[in-house]
Amino acid sequence: MSKKIYIISLFCICFLFPYKAVAQSTIITGIVTDSVTNEPLPYVSVFLKGPQVGVTTDDEGRFSIKTSSAFSKIIFTSLGYQGKEISVKRGGTHNLEVRLLPSTYDVKEVIVRPKRDRYKRKGNPAVDFVKNIIERRDQNSPENHDYYNYEQYDKLTLALNDFSEEQKKKWLFKKFQFIFDYVDTSEVSGKPILTVSIKEKIAENHYRKSPTSHKQQVTGIKRAGIDEMFNQESLQQFYDEVFKEVDIFGNDVTMLLTRFVSPLSNIGPAFYRYYLMDTIQVEGERCVDLA
Structure with a gap:
C-alpha cells in the first residue's frame, strides 16, 4: 500500500512542476507622461517585443498588460514623441512610470500664393453691398x-x-x-x-x-x-490737424494732411476695390467684414 502512495505522489510532483513553469504569468501596469509637462499621455501604443501583445493607454495615460508568453522588452510609441524600450523581468507584477520625450521636427518654409482672379465690378456682391450702403448713407449718418x-x-x-x-x-x-x-x-x-x-x-x-x-x-x-518737453497746447493743435477724426460718411476723408476719396463716396465704387471677407456677430447683430 505504501508503495502505491509513493508512486502516485512522485507522479503528481513531476506533473505539477512543469505546468507551473509553463503557466508563469507577467503583469505590467503603469502610467505614461510627457517628460516636459508631466501631463499624462493618452493613446500611447504599449506592446511587448516578441509576442507582439499590446494595448493603448487610457485618457489618464494608464495601461495594464497581462501575459504568460515569453518577451524581451516592453515598447512605448506615440506620434510626436520619441519611442522608448524598457527591459522587464519576466514573471510577477511590475508597475512602471514611463516618461516620453517630445520629438522635434524641422519644417521648411512653405509659401502659399492664392490664385488671383480678375477683379470685376459688375456682378460683384461686395460692390452691390457698398452701393446699398451709399444709397442709405445720409439716413445712417450719425x-x-x-x-x-x-x-x-x-x-x-x-x-x-x-x-x-x-x-x-x-x-x-x-x-x-x-x-x-x-x-x-x-x-x-x-x-x-x-x-x-x-x-x-x-x-x-x-x-x-x-x-x-x-x-x-x-x-x-x-x-x-x-511730449512732456513741449508746450502741450501747441502740440495738441498739431495732433488735431495731422490726425483729424475721420468721417466715413463724408465724400472725402483727411489723414496725415492728405485728402482721400471716402470709401462711401458716390465715386467710391469706381475708385476702390471692395471685397467681402467674412460675416461676424457683434453684440448679436450680423455684420460684414468689408475690405
Missing part, C-alpha cells in the same frame, strides 16, 4: 440724428522706425545708450522700433442736431515720452 453720444478711446504712438544696430553709431545717440533697452518690435512690419512718445485719451462725446452742439468731455489722459 449727424442726421437728433442726438447721439459715444465713448472714444485714442492711442497715439510715435516711434523711430527700423531702429537697427547702425543707429547706435550715430552721434545723436552716443550719450543716450540706455534708450536701446526700450527698443520694441513693430506689430505691423516686424522691424525694430524705438517708441519716443505715447499718448492715450478717453473721452465722452455728446452731439445735438438742433441747436447744433458737439461737446467732448475728457475723462482720462496719459502722456509719456518727449
Whole structure:
C-alpha cells in the first residue's frame, strides 16, 4: 500500500512542476507622461517585443498588460514623441512610470500664393453691398440724428522706425545708450522700433442736431515720452490737424494732411476695390467684414 502512495505522489510532483513553469504569468501596469509637462499621455501604443501583445493607454495615460508568453522588452510609441524600450523581468507584477520625450521636427518654409482672379465690378456682391450702403448713407449718418453720444478711446504712438544696430553709431545717440533697452518690435512690419512718445485719451462725446452742439468731455489722459518737453497746447493743435477724426460718411476723408476719396463716396465704387471677407456677430447683430 505504501508503495502505491509513493508512486502516485512522485507522479503528481513531476506533473505539477512543469505546468507551473509553463503557466508563469507577467503583469505590467503603469502610467505614461510627457517628460516636459508631466501631463499624462493618452493613446500611447504599449506592446511587448516578441509576442507582439499590446494595448493603448487610457485618457489618464494608464495601461495594464497581462501575459504568460515569453518577451524581451516592453515598447512605448506615440506620434510626436520619441519611442522608448524598457527591459522587464519576466514573471510577477511590475508597475512602471514611463516618461516620453517630445520629438522635434524641422519644417521648411512653405509659401502659399492664392490664385488671383480678375477683379470685376459688375456682378460683384461686395460692390452691390457698398452701393446699398451709399444709397442709405445720409439716413445712417450719425449727424442726421437728433442726438447721439459715444465713448472714444485714442492711442497715439510715435516711434523711430527700423531702429537697427547702425543707429547706435550715430552721434545723436552716443550719450543716450540706455534708450536701446526700450527698443520694441513693430506689430505691423516686424522691424525694430524705438517708441519716443505715447499718448492715450478717453473721452465722452455728446452731439445735438438742433441747436447744433458737439461737446467732448475728457475723462482720462496719459502722456509719456518727449511730449512732456513741449508746450502741450501747441502740440495738441498739431495732433488735431495731422490726425483729424475721420468721417466715413463724408465724400472725402483727411489723414496725415492728405485728402482721400471716402470709401462711401458716390465715386467710391469706381475708385476702390471692395471685397467681402467674412460675416461676424457683434453684440448679436450680423455684420460684414468689408475690405
